Amino acid sequence: MTYKAGSGHPGGSLSSADIMAVLYFGVMKHDPKNPKWEKRDRFFLSKGHACPVLYAALAEAGYFPKKHLATFRHLNSILQGHPHRLKTSGVEMSSGSLGQGLSIAAGMALGLKMDGNRLKVFCLMGDGELQEGQIWEAAMAAGHFKLNNLVGIVDYNNLQIDGSVEKVMGLAPLADKWRAFRWNVIEIDGHDVLQIKKAFIKAGQSKTKPTVIIARTVKGKGVSFMENQAGWHGRAPNKEEYMKAIAELNRRTV
Amino acid sequence: MSDLHLKKILELDSMKQQPTRFGYADALLDLGAKDKRVVVLDADLSKSTLTNRFAEKYPKRFFDIGIAEQNMLGMAGGLSLTGKIPFVTTYGVFLAGRAWDQIRTSICYADLNVKLAGAHGGLSVGPDGATHQALEEISIMRVLPNMKVIVPCDTHQARLATLEAAKISGPVYIRLGREPIPVITTNRTPFRFGEAQVMQQEKDVTIVACGLMVYLSLLAAQKLAKDGISCQVINLHTIKPIDRKAIIASAKKTGAVVTAEEHQLAGGMGSAVAEVLAQECPVTVEMVGVKDTFGESGQPWELMKKYHLMDGDIIKAAKKAVQRKK
Ligand SMILES: Cc1ncc(C[n+]2csc(CCOP(=O)(O)OP(=O)(O)O)c2C)c(N)n1
Numbered sequence: 001m002t003y004k005a006g007s008g009h010p011g012g013s014l015s016s017a018d019i020m021a022v023l024y025f026g027v028m029k030h031d032p033k034n035p036k037w038e039k040r041d042r043f044f045l046s047k048g049h050a051c052p053v054l055y056a057a058l059a060e061a062g063y064f065p066k067k068h069l070a071t072f073r074h075l076n077s078i079l080q081g082h083p084h085r086l087k088t089s090g091v092e093m094s095s096g097s098l099g100q101g102l103s104i105a106a107g108m109a110l111g112l113k114m115d116g117n118r119l120k121v122f123c124l125m126g127d128g129e130l131q132e133g134q135i136w137e138a139a140m141a142a143g144h145f146k147l148n149n150l151v152g153i154v155d156y157n158n159l160q161i162d163g164s165v166e167k168v169m170g171l172a173p174l175a176d177k178w179r180a181f182r183w184n185v186i187e188i189d190g191h192d193v194l195q196i197k198k199a200f201i202k203a204g205q206s207k208t209k210p211t212v213i214i215a216r217t218v219k220g221k222g223v224s225f226m227e228n229q230a231g232w233h234g235r236a237p238n239k240e241e242y243m244k245a246i247a248e249l250n251r252r253t254v
Numbered sequence: 255m256s257d258l259h260l261k262k263i264l265e266l267d268s269m270k271q272q273p274t275r276f277g278y279a280d281a282l283l284d285l286g287a288k289d290k291r292v293v294v295l296d297a298d299l300s301k302s303t304l305t306n307r308f309a310e311k312y313p314k315r316f317f318d319i320g321i322a323e324q325n326m327l328g329m330a331g332g333l334s335l336t337g338k339i340p341f342v343t344t345y346g347v348f349l350a351g352r353a354w355d356q357i358r359t360s361i362c363y364a365d366l367n368v369k370l371a372g373a374h375g376g377l378s379v380g381p382d383g384a385t386h387q388a389l390e391e392i393s394i395m396r397v398l399p400n401m402k403v404i405v406p407c408d409t410h411q412a413r414l415a416t417l418e419a420a421k422i423s424g425p426v427y428i429r430l431g432r433e434p435i436p437v438i439t440t441n442r443t444p445f446r447f448g449e450a451q452v453m454q455q456e457k458d459v460t461i462v463a464c465g466l467m468v469y470l471s472l473l474a475a476q477k478l479a480k481d482g483i484s485c486q487v488i489n490l491h492t493i494k495p496i497d498r499k500a501i502i503a504s505a506k507k508t509g510a511v512v513t514a515e516e517h518q519l520a521g522g523m524g525s526a527v528a529e530v531l532a533q534e535c536p537v538t539v540e541m542v543g544v545k546d547t548f549g550e551s552g553q554p555w556e557l558m559k560k561y562h563l564m565d566g567d568i569i570k571a572a573k574k575a576v577q578r579k580k
């Protein structure tokens with residue numbers, strides 16, 4: 001997708017890929033044939049730059065034909081450079097300005113609870129994104145309103161644009177921070193499909209608190225030359241790199 | 255001149271007065287009773303925005319989000335996605351200013367059905383000073399696609415505009431004021447969203463105003479009539495979408511337009527009017543408003559005088575406009 005577009009964000013898309021696969025194909029209740037189905041669980045991609053992984057999941061699930069993936073970031077495409085709810089079937093919310101998604105998810109979770117709905121609301125955030133103050137405003141509110149139907153996921157790849165998160169603006173101790181904001185915390189390996197699945201099941205059983213899954217991940221996962229490289233945050237592969245990456249990823253999936 | 259003395263000159267003592275936030279609070283109570291989807295959010299200012307009245311009556315549908323405006327906007331967006339109609343309320347500076355990017359991306363770009371009420375608009379906020387006197391919201395709200403902007407001229411109009419906002423789909427910004435201001439419409443004066451209210455039908459000069467400046471424009475028109483200058487006063491309560499037809503029709507008739515607002519001149523209501531006129535009916539324009547400066551502490555009417563937002567300033571501008579068109 002990013003190769004065809006000539007731009008985009010492969011690194012943070014790949015680090016979230018396993019989480020997204022489990023969510024869309026093993027956890028969430030949703031119906032691609034009926035994207036506005038009222039009883040669907042809701043997913044919000046707060047780190048909007050990782051939309052390639054969302055678009056891939058939506059296309060795989062059948063929200064729109066896969067041929068659209070090649071139009072990502074092109075003029076008149078349904079697949080904008082950052083998610084837009086009014087253009088893409090299955091995209092719940094527009095995002096791209098970091099730090100805003102958890103508030104939306106919290107508002108949604110609150111509204112669903114008011115109506116006695118038992119659906120789940122998921123929100124995927126970047127670790128660098130957690131530097132935004134609004135995230136912690138939302139975290140505080142979700143704890144305060146006891147939004148146990150809300151599940152946050154942190155893609156903890158320890159990279160942002162300017163380098164390692166710990167160097168730019170450290171987050172540790174991250175689990176303690178969330179606990180202090182009255183959240184359940186589950187720490188996992190974000191590339192171990194079983195651990196991911198179990199974490200979501202456990203999050204679903206929370207009685208009074210929102211849950212955050214802190215998923216240790218590798219930015220650029222699955223492509224040797226992209227792994228743990230800040231430089232692959234926001235640049236697309238050229239033809240040669242693309243061929244190599246696809247070959248490596250294919251080997252991993254079989 | 256003291257605030258009291260100024261109030262006397264403006265004949266305010268003889269007028270019924272109320273802050274526009276009262277009309278807003280009344281409307282919320284009506285909406286609360288009529289429509290279960292209406293919810294209200296505030297950021298620790300419910301006692302002065304008066305959303306506390308809604309909170310008392312409908313505690314389950316009121317959310318104090320704390321001093322966290324950006325999150326408040328996002329949560330309102332999320333609530334709207336579940337079919338609620340959120341009314342988000344705090345001071346205009348903190349609502350439109352601090353949460354502008356949230357309003358842009360999470361509300362306007364996504365075209366969510368969220369209503370924003372910015373209290374404490376304008377200089378007439380008074381003693382709190384510049385930090386609390388919103389003078390920029392009209393510009394920074396009207397520039398956003400999908401946003402609609404309303405500045406009611408009095409408490410009745412604030413009430414009707416709020417009721418109307420609940421019916422309009424998508425984001426709406428309503429500017430409210432802190433200070434009691436003259437009530438110049440009645441309970442039965444119709445409010446038509448997007449349709450300017452032409453209050454006087456004369457021929458020499460048009461005065462387009464919003465908010466408190468509508469009253470001052472009517473005063474100015476009365477005094478101008480004595481000097482042989484007849485005015486058409488237009489209450490431009492809806493700044494976006496702007497009523498091009500009414501503005502052009504009036505400008506064609508008078509050939510001279512004065513704009514008056516309690517807001518920065520740059521990008522505000524006057525600019526919106528000038529944009530229409532420049533494109534479709536270029537006539538002489540004079541603008542009354544705040545001239546690229548912050549406010550300061552003081553009594554409301556002292557500030558209005560110091561920053562040249564009085565009826566006398568409108569009169570001066572009108573005379574100049576009439577002079578220039580000759
Ligand atoms: C408010 C805001 N500031 C800056 C950016 C530019 N930006 C895009 S991605 C990014 C780094 C994100 O890092 P992280 O959240 O760790 O994402 P990931 O590593 O998962 O890609 C930045 C600074 C933005 N999109 N929004």
Ligand SMILES: [Mg+2]
Nearest residue numbers: 127128159160
């Ligand atoms: Mg990161």
